[in-house]
Amino acid sequence: MKRSTDRILTTHTGSLPRPDDLVSLLYARDKGESVDDAAFQRHVQDAVRDIVRQQVEVGITVVNDGEMGKVGYSTYVKDRLTGFEGESLGGSRLIEAEQFPRFFQRTLGTRPSFQRPACTGPISWKGDDGVRRDVETFRAGLEGVTAVDTFLSAASPGVAGYFLPNQYYPSHEEYIFAVAEAMKHEYRAIHDAGFLLQVDCPDLAMSWNSRDFADKTVADFQRYIEVHIEALNHALADIPAEDVRMHVCWGNYEGPHVRDVPFREIVEIVLRAKPSAVSFEAANPRHEHEWRIWEDVKLPDGKILIPGVLDSTTNFVEHPQLVAERISRFARLVGRENVIAGTDCGFSTFAGYLTVDPQITWLKFAAMAEGARLASAELWR
Numbered sequence: 177m178k179r180s181t182d183r184i185l186t187t188h189t190g191s192l193p194r195p196d197d198l199v200s201l202l203y204a205r206d207k208g209e210s211v212d213d214a215a216f217q218r219h220v221q222d223a224v225r226d227i228v229r230q231q232v233e234v235g236i237t238v239v240n241d242g243e244m245g246k247v248g249y250s251t252y253v254k255d256r257l258t259g260f261e262g263e264s265l266g267g268s269r270l271i272e273a274e275q276f277p278r279f280f281q282r283t284l285g286t287r288p289s290f291q292r293p294a295c296t297g298p299i300s301w302k303g304d305d306g307v308r309r310d311v312e313t314f315r316a317g318l319e320g321v322t323a324v325d326t327f328l329s330a331a332s333p334g335v336a337g338y339f340l341p342n343q344y345y346p347s348h349e350e351y352i353f354a355v356a357e358a359m360k361h362e363y364r365a366i367h368d369a370g371f372l373l374q375v376d377c378p379d380l381a382m383s384w385n386s387r388d389f390a391d392k393t394v395a396d397f398q399r400y401i402e403v404h405i406e407a408l409n410h411a412l413a414d415i416p417a418e419d420v421r422m423h424v425c426w427g428n429y430e431g432p433h434v435r436d437v438p439f440r441e442i443v444e445i446v447l448r449a450k451p452s453a454v455s456f457e458a459a460n461p462r463h464e465h466e467w468r469i470w471e472d473v474k475l476p477d478g479k480i481l482i483p484g485v486l487d488s489t490t491n492f493v494e495h496p497q498l499v500a501e502r503i504s505r506f507a508r509l510v511g512r513e514n515v516i517a518g519t520d521c522g523f524s525t526f527a528g529y530l531t532v533d534p535q536i537t538w539l540k541f542a543a544m545a546e547g548a549r550l551a552s553a554e555l556w557r
Contacts, residue, residue: 183552191522192242193534224317235545248526262294327372334379334404356407384437421453428521430489458483484520499547
């Protein structure tokens with residue numbers, strides 16, 4: 177993994193807006209409808225090629241495929257693992273959705289629905305076809321483009337378990353470790369292809385806002401995510417830490433977030449995870465103040481922070497000077513070489529889920545690139 181050795185590098189969480197025609201195909205495939213596979217793959221290849229170039233042109237230095245070929249960052253695993261033949265489950269699991277029903281109906285009620293089947297049988301890996309296709313499409317999309325570094329995302333065992341509930345394994349721990357054992361194959365394939373692996377781990381923070389923890393304590397939640405960290409580390413056992421980064425967040429939606437667990441309550445557990453880089457929310461109004469925890473939380477040797485310097489749920493375009501200030505806060509606390517500028521979360525975590533207008537998304541990225549330039553001029557002077 178490249179570090180910010182002579183300037184602040186820039187990246188993002190992974191998902192980017194898909195073209196409208198591709199969104200329609202993704203949901204048709206997700207529902208099991210008949211879709212011409214060759215035509216679908218051409219759409220994905222074109223979208224990946226375009227999104228890679230857009231990232232480079234706007235100043236992102238660590239790029240990915242925008243997750244163009246996935247309906248969502250987590251539920252796609254149902255197509256790569258056995259055991260998910262149960263009926264699709266609907267509705268939100270968020271406690272806040274019950275606290276603020278009118279708000280959530282107004283903001284989320286018109287979004288397309290993705291399939292969330294439960295686990296109803298033993299989990300195993302179906303084969304490398306899906307991840308191999310992701311790798312080949314991304315590699316083709318990089319032709320003629322120069323990027324500082326590249327990554328591909330994959331669902332963590334914990335976030336797969338969050339979206340696809342267990343109805344088969346005797347315990348939650350057995351379920352999560354079964355997912356971890358199967359997902360080893362995807363993680364290894366991405367690593368072997370020469371790309372950085374990003375494991376998406378919103379479950380480590382977002383799960384506290386679920387009904388499962390409505391009557392539980394923070395200590396209960398900490399024990400819960402410790403299991404997820406153990407399963408993740410098990411799945412990553414054969415991959416060097418410096419080739420992996422992880423993303424943690426509290427749910428990528430505009431809303432009250434009054435139920436969010438404070439980062440301080442989970443940060444020590446998060447840092448036990450094997451990946452050398454940690455991406456997390458640091459730009460939105462609920463979590464921006466938490467940069468101060470790094471005044472007394474020691475960043476372990478070898479670790480890198482990827483703080484969000486752009487809010488992924490607002491159409492305000494951050495001023496480059498504000499972006500530079502956000503970057504500099506972390507750089508002065510943990511070292512400039514240990515900071516890469518990122519985003520709070522994805523800009524389309526599920527296809528067609530767009531809080532931020534795509535045109536504005538690219539203006540935000542341009543602001544991040546300029547803010548990184550300003551911060552670099554200050555930090556390397």
